[in-house]
Amino acid sequence: MKIFYFTATGNNLYVAKRIGGESYSIPKLMKLGQFEFEDDKIGIVFPSYYGGVPKIVEEFLNKVKLKSKYIFAVVSFGSLSGAVIPELLVIGKRNQIQFSYINEILMVDNYLPVFDMAKEMKKEPKKKIEESLAQIINDIQVKKVYIKRHAAVIRSIEAILKKVHSKNKANTEYDKNFYVEDTCNSCKVCEKVCPVNNINVDTKPVYKGNCEQCLACINHCPQNAIRLKQEKSKARFINKNVKLKEIIEANN
Known part of the structure; x- marks a missing residue:
């Protein structure tokens, strides 16, 4: 089994590790230009x-070419997953990727402009991760065929969320919302965890206008020196089951 994952604060790396099999970082594969894979089971975790x-x-x-009779996806979310599954199905159809299983997992929401991380982390036990x-692991082991469908009340707002998502995905200058305080010590952790090489550090981080909006740089800053306009608190989140060196390895 092969699993391809994208992670910023460790949630999805943890999910990929728990599912098992061989794990491959999507940012790393993009940089290496490796796009052809075959296995009995293939998963996408993001x-x-x-x-x-x-x-x-x-x-x-x-870009990827997947050869497998059982392709699955697991999507993490913090409050509302929105229209991610319908969009994933469209992307899959466009690229001849037939999903047998797609499910969601509720985890800590670490989107700083909306959520106070100190409060969100206290909610973690209630999310029954x-x-x-x-x-989900059991479903994949037995090759369950299942596509998560939302209730009608959720589907009614998916169109609105889809428009918001499309607008923000196209915003490559999102990093203009970041600013760096004088506590920065030029450690370059932010540069190392960025999945798209959008940061250069000489004395302080310099963003290059190709932001993925993953917020890895902010959450992993050891000095808590990188700030985001309109953030709800100074608290930050890193999945407790994942080490910084794993994030650096995944995104380089």
Whole structure:
């Protein structure tokens, strides 16, 4: 089994590791130009961004050639997953990728402009992450055929969320919302965790206008020196089951 994942704060790397098999970082494969894979089972693990598929994941799916009779996807989200599954199905159809299984997993929402991370982390036990993950793992082991469908009340707002997602996905200058405080010590962690090589550090981080909006740079800054306009708190989130060196390895 092969699993392709995209992670910023570690949630989806953790999910990929728990599912098992061989794990491959999508940003790394994009940089290496490796796009042909075959296995009995193949999975895609990634977060929902603005209720949709992250730009880098869509770009990967547009390029990759997957040969498997069982292709699955697991999408993490923090509050509303939005229209991510309908969008994923469209992307899959366009690229001759037939999904047998797509499911979602509720995890800590780490989108700083909307959520206070100190409060969100306190909610983690209520999200029953391990229970949900255990069910997903079992489903994949037995090759369950299942596509998550939302209730009518959720589907009614998917069109709105889709428009928001499309607008934000196209915003490559999102990094203009970042600013760096004087506590920065030029450690270059932000540069190393960026999945799209959008940051150069000499004395302070310089953003190059190709932001993936993953917020890895902010959440992993050891000095908490990178700030985001309109962030709800100074608290940051990193999945406790994943080490910084794993994120750096995944995104380089």
